[in-house]
Amino acid sequence: MATSIVRKATVLTLLGLAGVATAASAATLKIGTEGGYPPWSMVDASGQVTGFDADMGQALCSKLEMKCRFVVQAFDSLIPALQAERFDLVISGMSVTPERGKVISFSIPYASEDSAFVLPSGSPLIKADAQQALFDGLAGKSVGVQGGTTQGAYLQKYAPALKLKTYETQDQMQMDLVAGRLDATFSEVTPQSQFLDTSGKGKFAMGDYIVKSSADPEILGLGIGAGINQKNTELKARVDKALCELMSEGMIKASSIKWFGVDLSNYEACK
Template identity: 35%
Template sequence: MQTLRTILLAAAATLAMASSAFAAETLKMGIEGAYPPFNNKDASGQVVGFDVEIGNALCAKMKVTCETVTSDWDGIIPALNAEKFDFLISSMSITDERKQAVDFTIPYYSNKLQFVAPKTTNLSGDLAAIKETLKGKTIGAQRATLSGSWLEDNWGDDVTVKLYDSQENAFLDLASGRLDALLGDKYASYEWLKGKEGQSFEFKGDALPVDDKIGIAVRKGDPLRDKLSEALKEIIADGTYKKINDKYFPFSIL
């Protein structure tokens, strides 16, 4: 017959093994890797950026190891649902359409949409005035984004909308003169405007009146969503989020 001491020791060993197994758990986070400063590859091919650092901070708070998996933007939700990674942290807007395919955490930042065009382009006034100036012009945006959808839904009859597989390619065409203007996420455009190619361009008009919240996606019904949301609240409360924010932006994007 087992003694009480033997039973307690066995129970303690079981708990230790369970704790160790949880601590060794690896979660794969899906990221596009082509959207600076939120996610892109450095010279060595390593994925870096705001999204990556927030994801790593969340994993550290949950006491699990994180591994980054890249995916093309167009297929990133199918890749999540095919279990190629466990959660998707790639500056994705929370929309009703996407909620039918995935579950989202609470937002981890708030986005704005704004036009970018050459400094020489006289593009001012309210949205109606900007639309009139751009009538018949070619406006670019990344495909399967809020920017692309907004252009097609609201200005599709008045301008030529050209959609790209990545934001980087849209910026390349803007810089080469193949676009008259571009509609994109303000913070990604802010980063591009600071670079060499962006020096001849600037924001035009005010940000669009679009309430764009960015969330982390998981598969439908996955309890990981609540764990990520709680971890996000914790890194905001303890100042970790602000340190990462301040590394990339001189203003809060929360």
């Protein structure tokens, strides 16, 4: 009888340890991000991911009571890697678009962002106040975009006369602009502003014409969201709930102002 009790206790202990091991393995949330798109996502000298995306990831992990592990890779490889289940989420300033929605799911769009051109400071196109005037002035000129972005897709549709050059990272694109290998770049306003405050200061300027995020929802999307594997419906529900809590608590606003100087929170998403 005593032997039976001991054996039963041992089995229960092993089962308990197995449960702990399973919980521990599930307690890490792997997040794919680019790491080269300041101020959204950067990697510092110690190899740590920083920026608005990192803040969002850490805040979500805290809400979900999980540990964060960031996986850094090229932006245009994030969706295929998510589909292959190499990580659980993509948090990388990614716009929620119908095209992307065919292959992955998205959280609520927790932030919104417009796009703009950066040109040499002496360019008369800086003052262009209409899209067609700007596109006509750039016809035949080299314009840089980041690979896999909605900005590249937008120019392919509306400005086919431009010579688009695609780059893996924002930094590479900006380096070519500084070197004179590009006539302009087209990207979201916040990383463009970051460039103009640093290496592009005094040499380049942002065009007056801003392409609103609502200009073409089919291409530019409905806002910035977290990418989630379509199989993981439970995680999506938990992430959506957590994001709305972070919105109402002011965390997204605080981090947005910290990194961008403006509040990009998409409050409509939680109404």
